[in-house]
Amino acid sequence: MSGFFRRLGAIPWRSIAGEAFHRAFLVAQAFCAIHVVDHHLCSLAIVRGPSMLPAMNLAGDVVAVDRVSVRLGRVEPGDVVLMISPEDPRKAVAKRVVGMGGDSVTYLVDPGNSDATKTVVVPQDHVWVQGDNIYASRDSRQFGAVPYGLITGKIFCRVWPLEGFGLIDSNQSR
Amino acid sequence: MARRALAAVWPFVKGCATGTVLSMTFVDQCASVVTVDGASMYPTLDAQQGERALVEKRCLYRYDLSRGDVVVFRSPRNHHELLVKRLIALPGDWIQVPENQEIRQIPQGHCWVEGDNAGISMDSRFYGPVPLGLVQGRVTHVVWPPHRIGRVDRKMPEGRIMPL
Numbered sequence: 001m002s003g004f005f006r007r008l009g010a011i012p013w014r015s016i017a018g019e020a021f022h023r024a025f026l027v028a029q030a031f032c033a034i035h036v037v038d039h040h041l042c043s044l045a046i047v048r049g050p051s052m053l054p055a056m057n058l059a060g061d062v063v064a065v066d067r068v069s070v071r072l073g074r075v076e077p078g079d080v081v082l083m084i085s086p087e088d089p090r091k092a093v094a095k096r097v098v099g100m101g102g103d104s105v106t107y108l109v110d111p112g113n114s115d116a117t118k119t120v121v122v123p124q125d126h127v128w129v130q131g132d133n134i135y136a137s138r139d140s141r142q143f144g145a146v147p148y149g150l151i152t153g154k155i156f157c158r159v160w161p162l163e164g165f166g167l168i169d170s171n172q173s174r
Numbered sequence: 175m176a177r178r179a180l181a182a183v184w185p186f187v188k189g190c191a192t193g194t195v196l197s198m199t200f201v202d203q204c205a206s207v208v209t210v211d212g213a214s215m216y217p218t219l220d221a222q223q224g225e226r227a228l229v230e231k232r233c234l235y236r237y238d239l240s241r242g243d244v245v246v247f248r249s250p251r252n253h254h255e256l257l258v259k260r261l262i263a264l265p266g267d268w269i270q271v272p273e274n275q276e277i278r279q280i281p282q283g284h285c286w287v288e289g290d291n292a293g294i295s296m297d298s299r300f301y302g303p304v305p306l307g308l309v310q311g312r313v314t315h316v317v318w319p320p321h322r323i324g325r326v327d328r329k330m331p332e333g334r335i336m337p338l
Contacts, residue, residue, distance in 0.1 A: 029196070032198070035199045036198050036199060039202055085307070086284070087281075087282045088282065088283045089237055089283055089307040125250070125251055146305075147304075149307075149308045
């Protein structure tokens with residue numbers, strides 16, 4: 001029995017614990033670095049659905065999102081942005097900015113059926129966003145102008161599928 | 175020479191970078207501290223004493239906010255500015271607006287915020303419901319000055335809200 005305890009005592013517990021702590025700290029550092037790059041510099045997102053159709057596919061594209069220019073206020077009409085949906089904070093949506101605060105925007109109320117248009121002035125520090133596919137998009141025409149603070153990033157590049165790799169045209173206006 | 179100087183400074187630079195990355199992650203994911211400015215939340219938070227409040231961010235993972243919480247959110251009028259107000263109503267609730275005697279329903283994904291000091295507070299009564307996506311965290315404690323340290327309680331105005 002005492003031999004067992006002697007053998008237990010001979011194991012270098014301290015250096016093992018030190019090593020374990022060191023490794024765990026390295027992993028934590030890696031996670032934190034990923035988080036910081038993802039939240040503050042640039043990240044990847046999957047965009048799905050019909051609302052941005054000519055610019056992005058129905059089945060889901062992986063796009064690169066630039067977080068810096070939103071923070072610096074460099075969002076202009078024509079840019080495709082990723083933002084938190086004003087109708088469900090857990091959902092992110094991709095839309096094209098049509099007007100910034102102070103601009104007046106004219107849009108088709110019911111594009112499939114009538115030619116009726118409506119003109120609104122976007123309030124200060126809000127943006128007017130619309131999908132490129134105006135027939136199947138839920139956007140500012142339904143929920144109105146969106147506060148700038150909901151924009152989380154500017155989509156600038158398509159990464160996947162590879163044949164569609166390339167910059168996303170920021171002024172593909174209709 | 176330059177290499178030796180670099181070798182001397184390198185551990186320091188590395189430590190700074192690691193510290194920044196770790197603290198940024200902590201601030202984004204767990205908790206941060208904000209300085210309260212303006213009297214709109216008096217007497218819960220008193221800006222005259224330069225109060226600091228602890229903001230908890232874990233509630234944002236699932237948006238499990240309750241009516242009566244004090245929340246920090248980005249101003250819908252100016253995205254550089256953070257505001258501290260009390261969350262009064264959640265999506266789907268009916269609320270009575272005292273200023274114009276109207277009863278309205280909060281739309282999906284929005285919330286209604288008001289300051290405790292109703293007389294001078296610029297809040298949802300002026301700019302309407304605020305998207306929940308603008309919420310940056312929940313104020314749980316006052317951490318400075320020492321004699322004001324304590325929890326921030328959940329509080330509800332009586333009889334104005336009809337939860338769905």
